[in-house]
Amino acid sequence: MAEDDFVLVEGLNINFAIPGGTLHAVRDASFGIAKGETLCIVGESGSGKSMTALGLMGLLPSNAQRSARRLRVGGHDLMAMSRQQLSDLRGSEMAMIFQEPMTSLNPCYTVGNQMAETLVRHRGVPWRSALITARDWLERVGIPPSAGRLDQYPHQLSGGLRQRVMIAMMLMCEPKLIIADEPTTALDVTIQAQVLHLLARLQREMGITMIFITHDLGVVSRIADRIAVMYAGQIVETGTTREVLTDAQHPYTRGLLDCVPVPGKTQRGAALGTIPGTVPSLIGRLDGCGFAGRCRHAAPACLTGLTALAERDNGRQVRCLFAPATLWGRA
Amino acid sequence: MLMFLLRRSALAVLVALSVSIITFALLHFTIDPALAMAGEDATDADVQALREAMGFDRPVHVQYLGWLGSVLTGDFGVSPYFGLPVSDLIVERLPITLTLGALATVFAVGLGVPLGVISAIWPNTLIDRLSLSLAVFGQAIPNFWFSLVLIIFLAVQFPIFPVSGAESLGSYVLPTIVLGTNAIPPIMRLTRTGMLDVLSSDYIRTAWAKGVRPQQVFFKHALRNAIVPVVAVAAIQAANMFGGSIVVEAVFALHGIGMLAYESILRSDIPTMQAVILIFSVFFIGFSALSDILNAWLDPRMRVA
């Protein structure tokens, strides 16, 4: 995290008031992204990755409570802006692509209508020219310019095509930040790679800063500049891709990496790593390190107080009381 | 889509025919038409003569087919009570009922849909609770009593509207309110539920993410999706208003088809009863078919498939 980062998130908390108490979906999340970089947020389901993204965009459900010390995107202080101003930013300066292409487009309006709408809203161009731009963009995302694509309804397109339309729709206004929340998870494996390539190419061409959320470590290794690992609502480790993947410093990250078979290294028939135990409940008082219940190296000190996200010497952050030498030396 | 239309229309015709058969049979086996026509002082011989003259001694299915044949040419027979051709009576009175029904439907939709939308945008707030309470009351209030209440307060205590009759458009106001109030609750509730469902859907989240302005999100994106079942229900409510019109027209002395039904029942006026029941069911069947068709047409998934 640096002051001149394009995206700066400091101390983001997202809570929900539910019948059983308070659900802490995201606790004390902090990270920074330099301009043009890709940050991958990695974690299992329920770790709070999507919530962090929605919190940043201001798209949380009405019963959510968001607080943060700082939320800055490209010079805009998101905490200090009115609803109207945030609405102006969304779609034009910062955009988001969602996981489910099958349900993320309005079934009652044509593709062309939904795409042109964004441009007209933010740039004030006349409808006809917006449609022309939309057609150009469809071509740009790899949908061949067959006649009538713009007049088609979402249900007439496959999942992969719909996701391309989403990407085009969100990039049309040339935003500076794009958040992609597991955009390929719901697609066929063969299509996944295509969409991924597309996104990466467009990001490079347009110099966009990207937050890419995924649980797939394979994808991470290919497109990420930096990684943030999330567990139980907290960021437990950040660093460059190389640092995190080859020299993980948090026991959870190590555990994750152990689960993934590596072609060439993992022996046939060898048991894949597992992390024993289950994710703790996020409701009510939460003391100590969230991973302590499943960690081989847990000590009594891990159970109390707040285990902070500490910055280590080379700009990396790790939420663990122990230095790697202590941990891996012990095991 | 075309197959659907054809099938739906065929079903409608079949139902209409069945209704007419059942009505005809019911009336035939419970009332002696010759006796009803002749009156109470007629002798047995007179009644028998009348029976033969009018063809009431023929087998029932022959009589039915005869009636059906006449109906298809627009001849519904002559009303013994009014002394006029039934078709004349119908032509004279149908416009009143249709006007009332149309006004009441517009009233119900015009109040029900916006209330439902507002309740969905601000759920569990005061305005939501007020709308829901209105719905609960509207559903429980008996329309014949509600008519009288409105008359008492708006025509007697504060003479704003006429008590009865159909001279001016103003005389339609109170009956419209009564008929419409029964239809508002289902329309409002369905709009509200539909909007709540739609507002939590992924494509609405996409709209917010695109920075679409709130009015556009609610009315362009959400309502268009939520309104589909409401239109179908509105058509059914419009159909139900025909039943409700019987009581409302009777109380407000509006000489429409509803009142004609009431009068003909009281006087055992068989040709008129048959005609009125047929007309009511034809309209109902037509409206429910319209409702099904609208349902299919408004959902692009069905239309373009």
Added chain:
Amino acid sequence: MQNAVKFTTTEPSTPTPGQVLRGRILRHKGVMVGGTVIAVIILIAILAPALAPHDPYAQSLIRRLRPPVWIEGGSWAHPLGTDHLGRDYLSRLIYGAQISLTIGVCTALISGVVGTTLGVLAGYFGGWVDAVITFFVTVKLSIPTILLALAVVQLFGGSLNVVVLVLGFLLWHQFALVGRAVTMQIREMDYITAARTIGCSRSRILMTEVLPNLMNQIIVVLTLTIASAIVIEAALSFLGVGVKPPLPSWGIMIAEGRAHIFFRPWLVMIPGVALFVLVLSINLLGDGLRDVTSPQGRS
């Protein structure tokens, strides 16, 4: 080395389905308010002979059209005034509750039996039996209920029994729909049997899932049918068809009071309010029961 740290969690004791249901019922405002009012009205109807200050049929031309006690000229001898024949309004109102409730419940029971049977038959046999019965329902729905009720009751002469029978045979369609839907669910279980993984026997599923679901839905429909029957009966007697004077049906009372709405509006207002309150409470109870027994128990 394994330094397993154990977290102890206290599991709350899980309540039984019966307790859950009772809890939901007690918390639901609609059910409690509606249920209480109905209980009070039922009590009043049952205790009518004891509660009514006068004979509801006793006429007295001297005491005609007395106002209720809160209007000038009223007295506590007749707290709700008297009607155009000098009969005590309060007594007539109380006995009128008997009529409304009796008709409502009897009608609902008849239509419940008829409708559920037809529905179950349609769902169980399927095929052309189902098609015929469903067609029958569609035809019946095409004629406005009140029109048919008016016609048939008038044809057969108005009396309590006739009204109950006619309405009983006109209000069964909702029961048929429910019976059919649930029965079809049972039929589908044959296919689910093949996919049984837990080893639940079919009769067990019947007992624990299907039958309670059926009972819940039937009770809701029953409640709402009672309300419909009460309203339609009142409309019929208001129109002069159905139950005949001097029976103190609320509909008749409103009809008789209609001639006096200009100067004595209470004659119309009082029985109307009673009818409205009764129907409102039944609706609240029925809607509330539906909320409470739905799978999610939505608030």
